[in-house]
Amino acid sequence: MHVRGVAPRDSADVHGWHPQRVPHPTRQRILITGASSGLGAGMARRFAARGRDLALVARRTHLLDELRDELLAAHPGIRVVTAAMDVDDPAAVADGVPALAAELGGVDRFVANAGIGNGRPVGTGAAAVNRAVLATNVLGTHAQCEAAVELFRAQGSGHLVVISSVASVRGMQGSRTAYGASKAALNALAEGIRADLLGTGTRVTTVLPGYIETDINAGRRGPFTVDLDTGVDALVAAIEREPVRAYVPEWPWRPVSALLRVLPLPVLRRLT
Structure with a gap:
């Protein structure tokens, strides 16, 4: 674990995409999992530019250290803590999160972003690959949420x-079957946690990104794909609003998601 920077500063859910109607405090200290690349690294850069203190975790520590150095050079007034963490190891997550919180002086926002894709069509001899997707995305996110x-x-x-996906809206075919199923499980997990915490000081947001150019979507450029910067900008803006649920980018994925829910399966199959 590495710590650099200066000391940290002192620091009614609604449905749908609408911002919450009551003021909420600035989430100064943010922990992001899967922060070594893609959406995780992009969020770290945006939050750092807003002056937030960060705890960044992933398995690839060399990339985390490079990102930490980049952020501190560009924004010397913030703190950045990095640590290796494999979300497939629930004991490591249970021990690592409070340790990081102690290093940072607390955590105000936790972004459960770590996950994997690269599934295979069911029944094609790649059960282990699909099981890994389900285990990391469901059990790994569960460990983070705990x-x-x-x-x-x-x-x-x-x-x-909780970072879900538009792929969770309906069952997806081919290489996205296990991935979509894993993200659908996260929607239910986040909603159950939200129900437990209603009326408390803790809010829960489920984010459903559409197609964004990241490693996890490599080779699977779908309709309405946006570049990484555009996707990250929309993602951070949505998180800052703290809604119950957000589609990213909002247009076109909110109406597209509503359409996906009602399309007959033969039509859905042709479109996805």
Whole structure:
């Protein structure tokens, strides 16, 4: 674990995409998993530019260290803590999250972003690959949520962000079957946690990104794909609003998602 920078500064859900109607405090201290590349690294850069203090975790520590150095050089007034963490190891997550919170002086927002794709069509001899997608995305995110919510319960406040996917809206074919199923499980997980925490100081946001150019979508450029910068800008803006659910980018994925829910399966199959 590496710490550099200066000391940290002191620091009614609604449905759909609308911003919450009540003021909420700035989430100064943010922990992001899967932060070594893609959406995780992009969010780290945006939040750093807004003056936030960060705890960044991933398996590829050399990329984390490079990102930490980049952020501190560009924004010397912030703190950045980095640590290796494999979300497939629930004990490591349970121990690592409170340790990072202690290093950073607390965590106000936890972004459960770590996950994998690269599934295969079911029944084609790649069961182990699909099982890995399901295990990391479901059980790994569950481990993150357990640690984050325990922390938020103890301190009486916080913001849990669960990164799902538009692929969770309906069953997806081919290489996205296991991935979409794993993300659908996260929608239910986040909603259950939200129900538990209604009326407390902790908010829960589920984010459903559409097609964004990241490693996880390599070779699967779908309709309405946006570049990484555009996707990250929309993602961070949505997280800052702290809605119950956000589609990213909002246009066209909110109406597209509504359409996907009602299309007959033969039509859906041709479109996806």
